Amino acid sequence: MTGQILGGLDGDAHMDDNAAIRINVGGFKKRLQSDTLSRFPETRLARLLQCQSKESILELCDDYDDTEKEFYFDRNPTLFPYVLNFYNTGRLHVMGELCIFSFSQEIEYWGINEFFIDSCCSSAYHCKKMDQGREVWDDRSDEGSTTSSFDELLEFYNDATKFDKQLLGSARRRVWLMLDNPGFSVASRIISVLSILVVLGSIATMCMNSMSEFSLMDSEGQPTEDPRFETVEHFGIGWFTLELVARFLVAPDLLRFFEHPLNVIDLVSILPFYLTLLINLVIESSPALANLGRVAQVLRLMRIFRILKLARHSTGLRSLGATLRNSYKEVGLLLLYLAVGVSFFSVIAYTVEKEDSEDLSTIPACWWWATVSMTTVGYGDVVPVSIAGRLTASACILAGILVVVLPITLIFNKFSLFYKRQKQLEIAMRSCDFDEGIKEVPSVNLRNYYAHKVKSLMASLSNMSRSSPSEHSLSESIQ
Numbered sequence: 001m002t003g004q005i006l007g008g009l010d011g012d013a014h015m016d017d018n019a020a021i022r023i024n025v026g027g028f029k030k031r032l033q034s035d036t037l038s039r040f041p042e043t044r045l046a047r048l049l050q051c052q053s054k055e056s057i058l059e060l061c062d063d064y065d066d067t068e069k070e071f072y073f074d075r076n077p078t079l080f081p082y083v084l085n086f087y088n089t090g091r092l093h094v095m096g097e098l099c100i101f102s103f104s105q106e107i108e109y110w111g112i113n114e115f116f117i118d119s120c121c122s123s124a125y126h127c128k129k130m131d132q133g134r135e136v137w138d139d140r141s142d143e144g145s146t147t148s149s150f151d152e153l154l155e156f157y158n159d160a161t162k163f164d165k166q167l168l169g170s171a172r173r174r175v176w177l178m179l180d181n182p183g184f185s186v187a188s189r190i191i192s193v194l195s196i197l198v199v200l201g202s203i204a205t206m207c208m209n210s211m212s213e214f215s216l217m218d219s220e221g222q223p224t225e226d227p228r229f230e231t232v233e234h235f236g237i238g239w240f241t242l243e244l245v246a247r248f249l250v251a252p253d254l255l256r257f258f259e260h261p262l263n264v265i266d267l268v269s270i271l272p273f274y275l276t277l278l279i280n281l282v283i284e285s286s287p288a289l290a291n292l293g294r295v296a297q298v299l300r301l302m303r304i305f306r307i308l309k310l311a312r313h314s315t316g317l318r319s320l321g322a323t324l325r326n327s328y329k330e331v332g333l334l335l336l337y338l339a340v341g342v343s344f345f346s347v348i349a350y351t352v353e354k355e356d357s358e359d360l361s362t363i364p365a366c367w368w369w370a371t372v373s374m375t376t377v378g379y380g381d382v383v384p385v386s387i388a389g390r391l392t393a394s395a396c397i398l399a400g401i402l403v404v405v406l407p408i409t410l411i412f413n414k415f416s417l418f419y420k421r422q423k424q425l426e427i428a429m430r431s432c433d434f435d436e437g438i439k440e441v442p443s444v445n446l447r448n449y450y451a452h453k454v455k456s457l458m459a460s461l462s463n464m465s466r467s468s469p470s471e472h473s474l475s476e477s478i479q
Contacts, residue, residue: 374400
């Protein structure tokens with residue numbers, strides 16, 4: 001019995017109220033009265049008084065000395081005086097120089113609730129804990145960003161090693177790097193600039209072709225396309241097709257080529273032209289299928305997707321895509337807030353305006369008004385006329401500002417994170433040099449291999465001094 005061990009009591013399983021126990025906290029020794037501890041029965045030291053065996057004692061402390069009848073705790077002795085003060089006064093006090101997280105973990109170990117922190121320290125304690133929590137979250141976000149960058153760079157380097165097993169691998173790798181990394185070399189920059197000009201020219205001709213000043217009529221009075229615009233269109237299609245075919249031919253893995261979103265965008269940008277060409281040939285051979293001409297007109301409008309090709313040359317657009325892909329929860333939250341607000345204010349507007357305004361005589365019409373107002377667009381095509389309606393509109397606009405701002409802040413923070421990561425990744429990729437070739441490395445841990453071989457690439461991500469990898473470090477990683 002614990003009581004028998006500690007107090008030398010025959011037949012009594014518990015200690016006397018005046019009995020004392022000896023504790024040793026990391027070398028700090030102290031005798032504590034059991035009546036002092038029993039005032040807080042939920043704490044760890046008070047629970048020792050209820051132990052009935054040595055096994056139950058060792059569940060609460062790290063060791064127990066039968067000879068000295070001493071409990072040992074492997075804890076920080078500098079923080080234990082705060083625990084002793086708690087048992088004596090019933091309140092916790094926190095000094096300004098303490099690490100808040102260490103103190104929080106320590107009192108949690110001793111079974112003391114934060115509720116016992118005195119009012120003089122409570123406000124500062126919780127403020128510091130919240131600030132520390134934000135810093136930890138930011139550090140984890142940055143760490144996650146860096147880890148993700150490392151993984152992407154490792155994937156990039158792994159793709160580059162696949163060329164060593166292919167015919168003309170070294171030449172194909174140089175072409176692949178030139179096409180897929182706009183800033184890799186002077187030639188890649190020239191190709192990137194030319195590609196951007198072709199995209200912008202294609203979009204400009206599509207817009208100008210819709211203007212009456214540039215419209216032409218054929219002999220039958222039907223609108224036809226300006227030959228100059230048609231020439232620009234054919235040149236653009238030829239360039240986009242050549243670009244896609246070249247990327248496909250030098251891709252490290254042909255089977256996974258279209259798994260990359262940018263390659264899918266390249267395909268979608270030229271597919272409408274060839275489908276339209278095929279439909280026109282079918283219509284010419286079978287006049288009964290003239291209705292397919294409407295499909296061709298829809299396909300022509302899909303040329304606007306070529307603007308997405310700029311994402312290959314723009315860090316901001318790629319970061320925006322990554323942000324939207326990883327912010328579906330925030331976007332869903334934004335849409336939910338807007339849906340609730342639109343539904344609420346549209347019903348109120350209908351109730352107060354149905355007799356005064358014909359434009360707000362139905363709830364669906366009020367949905368349009370509430371959507372325009374909550375998003376602070378304010379077309380002005382539908383407006384309330386009564387005093388109650390204008391008050392409702394004011395509340396709707398103010399609520400819209402709050403509803404939109406809250407999730408947008410979260411999305412913007414993610415965008416900043418992805419943009420920073422993308423810039424670091426591009427710098428690392430541009431500093432890559434494969435001129436010496438890459439040896440086959442079977443059964444080697446890719447992370448270890450990557451850490452040695454591209455040590456200079458990591459410098460831009462970890463602010464380390466740049467140093468080129470050597471064959472010695474490569475052999476060490478293989479071993």
